[in-house]
Amino acid sequence: MTDIFLETRNLKKVYPDGTEALKNITLTFNKGELVSIIGPSGAGKSTFLRSINRLNQSSSGEVIFQNEQITNVKGKKLLLVRRQIGMIFQDFNLIKRSTTVRNVLHGRLGYMSSLKGAFGKFSEEDVKEALAILRRVGLEDHAFKRADELSGGQQQRVGIARAIAQKPALILADEPIASLDPSSSSNVMNYLKNISEEDGITTIVNLHQVDVAKRFASRIIGIKAGEVVFDGKPNELNEQRINEIYDQRGLVNELTS
Incomplete structure (x- = not known):
């Protein structure tokens, strides 16, 4: 029996300039999962994470966190929600x-x-x-x-x-290893994996490195142009699936960055 404690329903984000960053994303996350989100730059990965903890306000749709709709909560209630969601940033903060x-x-x-x-x-x-x-x-x-x-x-x-x-009950990590060397990257991902497994904290990690996602995540979600184009286990992410997420030029750039 699954233990769903985070869900997004038809989550959409349109920026003032008309850019549609998220296109009706519907996903569920179980307690204790380590999920990696991959996709080309500008795909909507960061917008998705920031819409969960309300650093970005979604244009429409819902975020259900621990059986509570948090899409429009404000004030003290929003502070209480954010207290339960840890955030790890690319630039350390x-x-x-x-x-x-x-x-x-x-x-x-x-x-x-x-x-x-x-x-x-x-x-x-x-x-x-x-x-x-x-x-x-x-x-x-x-x-x-x-x-x-x-x-x-x-x-x-x-x-x-x-x-x-x-x-927290949930950790969101936005490109946490983007500026790190391979050895440091492995250390950071190992600690995130241990937290997920030992503490039962669901951890969602945005990554550019497909090989790292396949090595550490229990589940991988591919986002392209604001839409989910893959959602499965690491061993299901074959070359054909990767090409559905990245075009040929984008694939080369992401795998070598």
Whole structure:
């Protein structure tokens, strides 16, 4: 029996210039899945993720998260929804001058009052938990270094640790390895896979690298021009299927980027 806890129904996004970024996307996601979304640049992958956590407002359609329609929630309710959705960014989105552990602690801001958050008054329990999470991602020895002293791969692991500290039900990762070397990319994807398997957190990862998606994901979704053109297991993504997602020029660019 499946455990569907995230669903998009006919999700559509049209930008003010008339660009139709998403065309009625209907998908379901189960608890604990690691899903990779692939597709050429401009296909709508980032728009899709940002429509789930409402960084983008969809033009029409619905997002159902944990059996609740969240497409139009606002104010405090929206903050509560976002607290349950961790976000990992391509450019890390860290505060460079702050320590590694303080960046991780920012994952707890959604649980604090505005006053305590503004002054960074984190509890002793939160600090201990942040240090434990850094140990989990292999960065305990770097806890009190400034974020800008870390390598790109280490900074992305801080981003993962911050997302874990948030204690989310869902993690969205938008091109988390785009700027990393192959070794760092494998490390980051391994940590995301472990989180999905060990914590039961559904993780949706946008990727350019088809080979990485096939290696780490339990399911792959292909998006092209705002439409889903593939949804299946990694072993079902053969050359013919890949060519349905990418044209020949796009395929070469994506596989070699």
